[in-house]
Amino acid sequence: MTSALSALHARARELLDPVHYDFFAGGAGDEMALGENRGAFRRLALLPRVLRGNEPRDTAVTLLGDRAATPVIVSPTAFHRLAHPDGELATARATAAAGTILIASMASTTAVGEITAAAREIHPDAAVWFQLYLQPDHAVTTELVRRAEKAGCTALVVTVDSPVFGRRERDERNDFHDLPPGLAAENMRDLPGAPPGGTLDIAMSPALTWPDLWRLRDATALPIILKGVLHPEDARIAVAEGVDALMVSNHGGRQLDAAPATIEALPRIAEAVAGRVPVLLDGGVRRGSDAAIALALGATAVGVGRPVLWGLAADGEAGVRQVLQVLGAEFDHALALCGARRPADLTQDLVTPRGAV
Numbered sequence: 001m002t003s004a005l006s007a008l009h010a011r012a013r014e015l016l017d018p019v020h021y022d023f024f025a026g027g028a029g030d031e032m033a034l035g036e037n038r039g040a041f042r043r044l045a046l047l048p049r050v051l052r053g054n055e056p057r058d059t060a061v062t063l064l065g066d067r068a069a070t071p072v073i074v075s076p077t078a079f080h081r082l083a084h085p086d087g088e089l090a091t092a093r094a095t096a097a098a099g100t101i102l103i104a105s106m107a108s109t110t111a112v113g114e115i116t117a118a119a120r121e122i123h124p125d126a127a128v129w130f131q132l133y134l135q136p137d138h139a140v141t142t143e144l145v146r147r148a149e150k151a152g153c154t155a156l157v158v159t160v161d162s163p164v165f166g167r168r169e170r171d172e173r174n175d176f177h178d179l180p181p182g183l184a185a186e187n188m189r190d191l192p193g194a195p196p197g198g199t200l201d202i203a204m205s206p207a208l209t210w211p212d213l214w215r216l217r218d219a220t221a222l223p224i225i226l227k228g229v230l231h232p233e234d235a236r237i238a239v240a241e242g243v244d245a246l247m248v249s250n251h252g253g254r255q256l257d258a259a260p261a262t263i264e265a266l267p268r269i270a271e272a273v274a275g276r277v278p279v280l281l282d283g284g285v286r287r288g289s290d291a292a293i294a295l296a297l298g299a300t301a302v303g304v305g306r307p308v309l310w311g312l313a314a315d316g317e318a319g320v321r322q323v324l325q326v327l328g329a330e331f332d333h334a335l336a337l338c339g340a341r342r343p344a345d346l347t348q349d350l351v352t353p354r355g356a357v
């Protein structure tokens with residue numbers, strides 16, 4: 001059986017330049033983490049409850065004050081204009097139409113202010129968060145934060161799984177390093193240290209430490225979400241340091257290839273956090289039931305990365321709308337079949353390893 005999402009994936013693959021397809025699809029090294037994100041979901045089952053009178057249902061969740069109509073939000077991904085000429089504007093409109101949250105990437109090919117404006121034209125309350133990598137020059141980081149604030153972003157997502165860039169062998173083979181002429185990382189334009197009228201390269205730095213995060217906290221009143229946490233001890237430290245939420249992520253298998261599947265890392269993170277802050281998860285979510293499993297294991301919401309890119313490449317704004325509509329409807333269906341009325345009804349006891357019962 002071909003799912004709606006895999007049909008969009010197939011269409012995207014037909015339409016995209018193979019080099020760009022590989023950039024979107026690929027992972028690091030042997031692509032073990034990439035494959036395991038899916039594999040680990042397949043190894044889990046939902047144990048449904050019956051006769052619970054679970055009607056009416058409400059799939060909405062609130063995350064750091066922002067409402068999402070379903071607990072499926074959009075993870076940050078770079079370079080949407082490689083997928084479709086409308087790029088991030090299409091993604092923003094579709095995400096706003098779906099009533100969910102867009103995490104705009106620092107590596108967007110559209111400036112963050114244009115992204116939030118496009119989202120708000122669809123829905124005045126549309127929530128957009130801004131993802132960033134802390135830059136070695138603090139003045140660059142604070143200017144990026146100021147741009148995100150000015151654009152009306154309501155949270156910052158700091159990606160911490162990238163002290164160095166992952167080794168993506170597809171990109172090495174294809175010699176893919178730069179955006180084609182006419183496209184640029186628009187958020188990096190005219191920053192301190194950039195050439196006049198030009199862009200700054202996005203830096204990833206292995207020198208960063210917790211005090212660098214404090215400097216960010218002092219520079220903004222926006223809530224801070226740490227993305228890319230897998231070790232429970234880091235989760236404990238993050239909560240103690242006042243981080244507002246965590247995102248369990250292995251960067252879609254694009255950074256440390258030996259990293260575990262995110263759904264396997266989630267239970268220990270949820271245990272360490274003990275409900276003190278929301279925990280999000282991304283990596284391998286391709287069905288509403290994957291979202292239901294993640295919520296049962298302690299996530300408040302999940303992000304999707306590649307499915308959005310496939311929808312965008314296949315059919316622009318309509319394609320992204322379809323991806324989010326299908327996942328939201330599937331999530332509601334999973335609630336219905338599990339005897340749940342709302343996300344909070346998804347409890348740990350509903351998840352069991354496949355083959356164990």
Ligand SMILES: Cc1cc2nc3c(=O)[nH]c(=O)nc-3n(C[C@H](O)[C@H](O)[C@H](O)COP(=O)(O)O)c2cc1C
Pocket residue numbers: 023024025037075076077078105106107131159227249250251252253254282283284285303304305306307
């Ligand atoms: C093409 C691509 C670009 C990405 N760019 C970013 C980025 O700019 N910042 C970031 O924090 N994560 C980035 N990610 C990671 C995603 O936010 C997310 O963690 C991952 O895609 C989730 O896995 P999934 O694709 O299986 O849903 C990127 C992922 C992909 C596939």
Ligand SMILES: O=C(O)C(=O)c1ccccc1
Pocket residue numbers: 078107202251254
């Ligand atoms: O490809 C990625 O995963 C990613 O995070 C990224 C970040 C900056 C520029 C290009 C891609």
